[in-house]
Amino acid sequence: MNIPFSTFTPMHNEIKADMQACFERVYDKSWFIDGEECCQFEKEFAEYCETEYCVGCGNGLEGLYLLLRAFDIGEGDEVIVPSNTFIATALAISYTGATPVFVEPELKTYNINPDEIEKVITKQTKAIIAVHLYGQCADMDPILGIAKKYDLKVIEDAAQSHGATYKGKKAGSLGHAAAFSFYPGKNLGCLGDGGCITTNDPEIAGKARAIGNYGSDQKYHHIYKGINSRLDELQAGFLRIKLQELDRWTKERQRISQRYLNEIKNSKITLPSVDDKNIHVWHIFPILIEKREDFKNYLQENGIRTVIHYPLAIHLQEAYEDLGYKKGAYPIAEKIARRELSLPLYYGMEEDEIDYVIEMINRF
Numbered sequence: 215m216n217i218p219f220s221t222f223t224p225m226h227n228e229i230k231a232d233m234q235a236c237f238e239r240v241y242d243k244s245w246f247i248d249g250e251e252c253c254q255f256e257k258e259f260a261e262y263c264e265t266e267y268c269v270g271c272g273n274g275l276e277g278l279y280l281l282l283r284a285f286d287i288g289e290g291d292e293v294i295v296p297s298n299t300f301i302a303t304a305l306a307i308s309y310t311g312a313t314p315v316f317v318e319p320e321l322k323t324y325n326i327n328p329d330e331i332e333k334v335i336t337k338q339t340k341a342i343i344a345v346h347l348y349g350q351c352a353d354m355d356p357i358l359g360i361a362k363k364y365d366l367k368v369i370e371d372a373a374q375s376h377g378a379t380y381k382g383k384k385a386g387s388l389g390h391a392a393a394f395s396f397y398p399g400k401n402l403g404c405l406g407d408g409g410c411i412t413t414n415d416p417e418i419a420g421k422a423r424a425i426g427n428y429g430s431d432q433k434y435h436h437i438y439k440g441i442n443s444r445l446d447e448l449q450a451g452f453l454r455i456k457l458q459e460l461d462r463w464t465k466e467r468q469r470i471s472q473r474y475l476n477e478i479k480n481s482k483i484t485l486p487s488v489d490d491k492n493i494h495v496w497h498i499f500p501i502l503i504e505k506r507e508d509f510k511n512y513l514q515e516n517g518i519r520t521v522i523h524y525p526l527a528i529h530l531q532e533a534y535e536d537l538g539y540k541k542g543a544y545p546i547a548e549k550i551a552r553r554e555l556s557l558p559l560y561y562g563m564e565e566d567e568i569d570y571v572i573e574m575i576n577r578f
């Protein structure tokens with residue numbers, strides 16, 4: 215058998231006619247930026263996330279950047295981020311001139327450990343970016359409690375968690391504002407780059423929109439040194455179609471993940487755990503294994519593809535050499551980087567494919 219790590223084909227086959235009709239609609243209308251599709255998508259996605267506002271933007275990284283700018287975060291400020299996340303979370307902070315300050319995750323959920331946050335708060339700390347990693351929300355209540363105590367903003371990085379919930383509330387509605395990515399491989403992805411921010415704060419929504427549109431509140435009138443980061447009509451139209459299917463596609467990811475949780479029985483493997491407060495949307499099914507290289511090669515020899523998320527912690531990346539961290543500075547993030555492996559997981563995975571993956575894993 216040949217099992218890819220992920221594939222779009224079963225999803226995209228289901229909606230091909232609608233996607234083609236969307237292309238024709240936008241093409242014939244000849245209106246490509248800041249039009250009806252984006253406006254409608256923003257309404258629909260805000261409703262999906264149970265927030266007042268959604269503002270489309272160029273990608274997830276820029277969504278985070280726009281929010282940090284909207285909260286007036288910049289040079290001299292510090293922003294707290296988990297030490298285990300995709301590098302974009304930290305890069306958005308660096309773009310503003312502020313400094314990312316890392317906090318270790320909980321090994322169980324892979325998300326930021328709220329108990330470790332207060333230790334790194336200084337006079338310069340302005341915000342916490344809570345990443346809902348791999349499809350599961352961070353433990354938001356204690357994070358919001360700390361933020362309130364120190365007057366900090368809480369920004370959700372919801373790039374991996376479209377539709378996830380915490381205590382019944384949607385990712386994207388839990389902090390002061392949130393950023394989403396619609397990179398094709400995310401649970402809700404367009405056919406290129408795309409992103410958005412969500413918030414209940416009209417001022418932040420307006421500022422983020424203006425900063426993403428050359429800092430302009432009205433045409434040729436610029437109140438911020440903005441950038442160009444917008445969600446175009448084609449991508450917004452494609453996303454509207456995929457948003458209607460998202461929950462059904464997510465249920466299938468949840469069903470497959472539940473089979474993995476129930477049926478993978480191998481003492482060498484640590485399975486992911488779901489906090490009782492959360493509904494997990496399984497962007498990724500992350501396991502931990504000590505002999506990762508052997509295991510990955512074994513699976514590959516048997517036709518099963520896996521991916522590592524992520525092989526090198528951010529504080530050890532060359533790009534962040536300037537922060538001066540040494541190996542061992544964030545042992546939990548480093549341990550995850552050494553041991554994490556993501557199993558195949560995609561809508562349309564066939565029963566015999568799931569059976570085969572489980573069987574091969576149990577045999578290792």
Ligand SMILES: *Cc1c(COP(=O)(O)O)cnc(C)c1O
Nearest residue numbers: 273274275300302303373395397
């Ligand atoms: C993908 C991702 C981003 C960045 O999104 P892009 O659209 O690729 O810029 C940010 N944070 C996390 C956690 C991500 O997974």
